[in-house]
Amino acid sequence: MDDPTPPDPHPTPSAGPGRRRARPEPGGGTEAQAKDVCLRLLTDRARSRAELATKLEQKGYTAEVAERTLDRLAAVGLIDDADFAQQWVRSRHLYAGKGKRAIALELRRKGIGQQDAAEALDQIDGDDERARAVDLVRKKLRTQPPLPTEGDRREIAAERDKLVRRLVGMLARRGYSQGMAFDVVRGALADVGSDADGLADD
Numbered sequence: 001m002d003d004p005t006p007p008d009p010h011p012t013p014s015a016g017p018g019r020r021r022a023r024p025e026p027g028g029g030t031e032a033q034a035k036d037v038c039l040r041l042l043t044d045r046a047r048s049r050a051e052l053a054t055k056l057e058q059k060g061y062t063a064e065v066a067e068r069t070l071d072r073l074a075a076v077g078l079i080d081d082a083d084f085a086q087q088w089v090r091s092r093h094l095y096a097g098k099g100k101r102a103i104a105l106e107l108r109r110k111g112i113g114q115q116d117a118a119e120a121l122d123q124i125d126g127d128d129e130r131a132r133a134v135d136l137v138r139k140k141l142r143t144q145p146p147l148p149t150e151g152d153r154r155e156i157a158a159e160r161d162k163l164v165r166r167l168v169g170m171l172a173r174r175g176y177s178q179g180m181a182f183d184v185v186r187g188a189l190a191d192v193g194s195d196a197d198g199l200a201d202d
Contacts, residue, residue, distance in 0.1 A: 034061050034069040042078060046087055049079050050111020085112045085120035093124055097136045100124050102175020130184065133176050137167055137188040164189070 037059060038052050049070055056066040073079045085107055092098040092106065100121055107117040147160055164185050171181035 029059075029061055029065070031065055031069050031072075034065050035073070037061075038069060038073055038078075046084050047079075048081050048084050048110045048112055049074065052079065053111075081112055082116045082119065084110075085116045086123070088112075089120040089123055093128070093132060097132055097174055099129055099133070099171070099175030099177075101177070102173075105175070129176065130180060133171055133180060133184045134188065136171065136174070137184055138191075140167060140170060141188060141192060160189075 034056055037056060041047055041052060041055060052070060052073075053066055056069070057063075061069075070079060088107065088110070089103055092103050093100075098106075103124075104117060104121060107120070112120075144163065147156070147163060149156070164182075167185045167188075168178070168181040171184065172178060176184075
């Protein structure tokens with residue numbers, strides 16, 4: 001009696017009724033998968049539509065899938081650039097101490113439209129911006145060693161000027177205008193008894 005044929009160790013599955021091979025989506029994934037990506041990102045923090053579009057593009061989703069997904073999320077209020085801009089301005093001004101110019105640049109980088117950005121930035125008026133700058137300078141001064149009051153006058157002036165430049169630079173990096181920065185620093189140093197009247201604004 002002939003030996004039976006040994007079984008194939010790597011059988012090919014039969015394509016019987018009801019069995020369909022999963023086909024990968026060309027150029028990325030499905031709308032459902034794209035939606036899951038967006039929801040995970042939104043759980044972390046609020047994001048602009050442009051931010052989500054960039055993330056989907058980086059993950060290989062087609063422009064059509066991304067657009068339909070973002071439209072659906074916007075329709076149910078999960079994406080709202082105007083609301084995002086309002087939240088971003090409040091947070092960055094209050095907690096990060098950013099001035100209007102720096103925040104405006106951040107909003108542009110996040111793809112926020114000009115109208116939504118302008119309306120959000122209107123939350124910060126000149127008095128608010130100045131008050132926040134004063135807080136930043138006073139906080140910084142509390143960590144600085146006191147300026148010398150005795151000795152060579154040129155050395156005293158040089159130390160004072162060095163401190164002023166450091167404080168003005170700190171405000172400038174946060175988006176405050178140079179004029180406001182010098183004015184705030186002069187006032188803060190006057191409050192602690194340091195002469196800053198001779199400083200120029202330019």
